[in-house]
């Protein structure tokens with residue numbers, strides 16, 4: 001069969017594929033973009049967009065219930081209308097998906113194919129009956145939930161993050177396996193919707209990547225809302241019960257009406273026919289890439305969650321920016337130039353940039369550290385949301401900021417001034433001299449930096 005010729009083939013219309021197709025077609029290339037499921041990928045359809053819409057509903061329910069904290073006298077209780085909450089999130093996701101579809105429809109030089117793509121030769125791709133060929137192939141295939149090898153799991157109606165988005169009723173008691181991003185965001189939102197929630201984390205603490213006191217502060221925030229947290233607990237097996245599931249652990253049996261499995265994600269690389277292209281995934285299934293996102297196969301690049309170099313929407317999008325700049329603008333941008341950052345969307349959120357204190361100390365540098373409780377931030381007190389803390393870590397010799405964490409109201413936004421300072425290489429002494437706006441959470445950043453002192 002004769003293959004259709006393109007200048008580039010992009011597999012996956014998630015966070016990197018569509019903008020890359022946009023840049024390549026604008027440069028006059030003939031591009032094929034292949035998507036086997038929904039345009040917009042995980043973030044738009046099953047990830048960030050619907051979950052952050054649900055977080056907003058859960059926060060509204062929480063604020064309404066706790067009106068007395070702000071001097072209000074509630075006249076009636078709050079009832080969560082789960083079908084409407086779910087539909088609100090679905091509508092926001094739908095709108096984003098439709099705008100991706102519109103954008104792609106208007107892209108001159110683009111052929112959008114719906115179907116599963118896989119390699120049939122080093123630079124040859126099969127999509128159903130069609131064969132495509134191009135000198136450039138870009139993989140943006142994303143990831144999916146890990147399903148652990150837990151005896152009995154196949155016999156119970158367990159949920160993943162995707163299934164949670166389809167719930168039309170609030171579970172009576174939600175058991176959550178895992179204690180990281182997905183687990184904690186769903187734990188708090190469903191607790192606020194009215195469910196009993198138990199989190200079961202195998203590790204000794206929640207969010208093992210964070211400094212210990214931050215992971216403890218997060219635990220306390222969640223426990224104060226009535227979420228039960230069991231850490232250092234191994235799940236041994238699960239079985240169905242008339243009214244739900246029973247989870248046997250090394251710390252005893254736990255029962256609940258629903259079980260959410262949130263123990264990580266794995267890349268969608270096992271059904272791509274990588275070996276045909278001369279590519280070998282690593283032991284976790286990720287496609288190895290160099291600092292410029294090139295794989296071991298000439299003319300093939302891997303972007304986003306499938307390359308194991310980031311697991312966020314912003315890392316996928318930044319992968320696109322790096323590759324587009326290198327392919328089309330004569331630049332030499334590299335993965336190593338970006339500052340790691342992310343947020344955990346519990347309420348209050350955790351905003352993170354650069355290294356944790358633990359990571360900074362492990363580099364062997366002389367480290368300065370400053371920590372300030374949110375209870376000493378005027379804006380947080382005025383808002384009545386004083387939980388959490390802010391932290392900054394800096395290099396004592398160069399004055400460079402190495403990392404920051406803001407666990408507190410507006411922490412996901414406020415951390416950006418420190419993220420930008422790290423990215424721009426601005427020393428902390430310069431930030432101390434800036435004049436911030438009052439009253440904001442960010443206004444305390446210069447004050448925080450003034451208290452930097454050698455790590456104990």
Ligand SMILES: Cc1cc2nc3c(=O)[nH]c(=O)nc-3n(C[C@H](O)[C@H](O)[C@H](O)COP(=O)(O)OP(=O)(O)OC[C@H]3O[C@@H](n4cnc5c(N)ncnc54)[C@H](O)[C@@H]3O)c2cc1C
Nearest residue numbers: 012014015036041042043047117141142304305311312313
């Ligand atoms: C519940 C949840 C909440 C999240 N919240 C956040 C958040 O708040 N902030 C954040 O930054 N990140 C968040 N993430 C992570 C974020 O969604 C991902 O990191 C991001 O979507 C990765 O983008 P991507 O382009 O690499 O992959 P994806 O968005 O997964 O896109 C990959 C696309 O490729 C398609 N595909 C795969 N294989 C093939 C094939 N062989 N042929 C054709 N098409 C194929 C898939 O159908 C998919 O549409 C969340 C994830 C989840 C699950």
Ligand SMILES: NC(=O)c1ccc[n+]([C@@H]2O[C@H](COP(=O)([O-])OP(=O)(O)OC[C@H]3O[C@@H](n4cnc5c(N)ncnc54)[C@H](O)[C@@H]3O)[C@@H](O)[C@H]2O)c1
Nearest residue numbers: 178179180181182201202203262263264265311343344345
């Ligand atoms: N706010 C955000 O940016 C956001 C939100 C949700 C998801 N995400 C992305 O999705 C990815 C996946 O998130 P995640 O929370 O599923 O995974 P994760 O990889 O971050 O954490 C998995 C957790 O499950 C625990 N675990 C593993 N096996 C277990 C078992 N058998 N029993 C109990 N606990 C077990 C691990 O110790 C770990 O704490 C993240 O890497 C993140 O990038 C991001």
